[in-house]
Amino acid sequence: MHIVQIYKDYPPVVGGIEQHVRVLAEGLAQRGQQVTVLTTHAGRATREEQRNGVRVLRAGRLAYVASTPLSLQLLRLARSLRADLVHLHMPFPPGDLAALALPGAPALVVTYHSDIVRQRRLGQFYRPLQQLTLRRAHCIIATSAAYVRSSPVLRRYAARTHIVPLSVDVERFAHATGGTALRRRYLERGEGCLVLAVGVLRYYKGLPILIDAMTQLDATLLIVGGGPEEQRLRDLVQALGLARRVHFAGRVSDDELPAYYAAADLFVLPSHLRAEAFGIVQLEAMAAGLPVISTELGTGTSEVNQHGVTGFVVPPGDPLLLARAMRVLLENPDLRRHMGRAAQARARREYTHARMIERVLAVYAQAAQRAHGDVNQREQTR
Structure with missing residues (x-):
């Protein structure tokens, strides 16, 4: 089966969806599928490459507007492809057009990663195209049941939506080395507790709230990642007098990343918006x-992290409540270890790459069956 994955970016671009698309594409290729990734890049000319068994077509961009790359080449490339199944990762409005442009009416699967949160006015112009795509989709994937329930767009299509969570290479993080050296680098005299936050430094990550919470705690915060909010965060750290206890590691390589988790005592994801x-x-x-x-x-x-089992879930945007939850874990090492073991067991049980790919393949089988039924119905009505 020839499967075309469509999303705006692809590694080495850093991001959670980009990483997911790569893991999925390479996992499908390892299982004998023919996989093409249709994406964009910052240059003007189309680039083609082979990455770990996956054909990657990178269309040149005309512009980048409201976090969306605009590319006529993307549509031209789509028209040149023959696929059995198209997997579109939303939101990416030009990707909707590319999925429509592929000839031969292939089966269509859509992963609905997120509502449009920041660009709501522009989202109103996208909505008719988005609804057309979702109506055409033979199957829709959401990464959590909670998102289906809470999304005003997605819950309309709940009957055709399948839950396939994202995934992680558990063993790569479970057996990391190098954490001790990093602790010595970021903790004075190697003593105390190290709190970790990781991700692209974007507006919805809630890191100002986490930095504010650190004023209530006797601990050190390490922020791994770069992004558009970095200077604002650095300025806030200086303004609050936290320069000795809040450190910025910047972007780190995939090879180095597990060591940063190994160095830490506690992980915090303080995001405050639905993005x-x-x-x-x-x-x-x-x-x-x-x-x-x-x-x-x-x-x-809060579906991945189970409150009271693998950690704590707190209301967004409240530094005092965040600090209170952090203090409970920082002051109770036995509880930290207990919840950490429960978290690792849950990751091994529910969130491996192999399990994610098996779930996606099951969705593809249903989509292909429905697409075949659509073809038969069209032929009977001629």
Whole structure:
């Protein structure tokens, strides 16, 4: 089966969805499927490459507007492909057009990763195209049941929606080395507790709330990642007098990343907006055996992290409540270890790459069956 995956970016671009698309595409290729990824890149000319058994077509961009790359080449490339199944990752409005442009009426699967949160006015113009795509889709995937219930768009299609959570390479994080050296680097005299936050530094990550919470605690915070909010966060750290206890590691390589989890005592995902639809970094922390503190957004964040079992779930946007939950874990090492073990066991049980790919393949089988039925129905009505 020839499967075309469509999303705006693809590794080496950093991001949770980008990483998920890569893991899925390469996993499908390893299982004998023919896989093409149709994506964009910052240049003007189309680039083609083979990455771990996957054909990657990177269309040149005309512009980048409201976090969306615009590319006529994307549509031209789509028209040139013959596929058995198209898997579109939303939201990516030009991807809807590309999925429509593929010839031959292939089966259509859509993963609905997130509502449009920040660009709501522009989202109104996208809505008719989005609804057309969702109506055409033979199957829809959501990464959590919570998101289906809370999304005003997605719950209309709940009957055709399948839950396939994101995934993590558990063993890569469970057996990491190098954590001790990192603790010595970031903790004065190697003593105290190290709180970790990881991710692209974007507006919805809630990191100002976490930094504010650190004023209530005797601990050190390490922020791993770069992004558009970095300078604002650094300024806030200086303004609050936290420069000795809040450190920025910047972007780190995939090879180095597990060591940062191994160095930490506690992981925090303080996101305060629904643009945080799942929080794949939670899975990395859980795989590393860390307890997690996340926020209740009505999304997958609090479905992955089970309150009172693998960590704590707190209301978003409240630094005092966040600090209180962190203090409970920082002051109780036995509880940290207990919840960390529970988190790692949950990651191994529910969130492996192999399990995610098996679930997706089951959805593909249903979509292909429905697409075949559509073809038969059209032929009978001629």
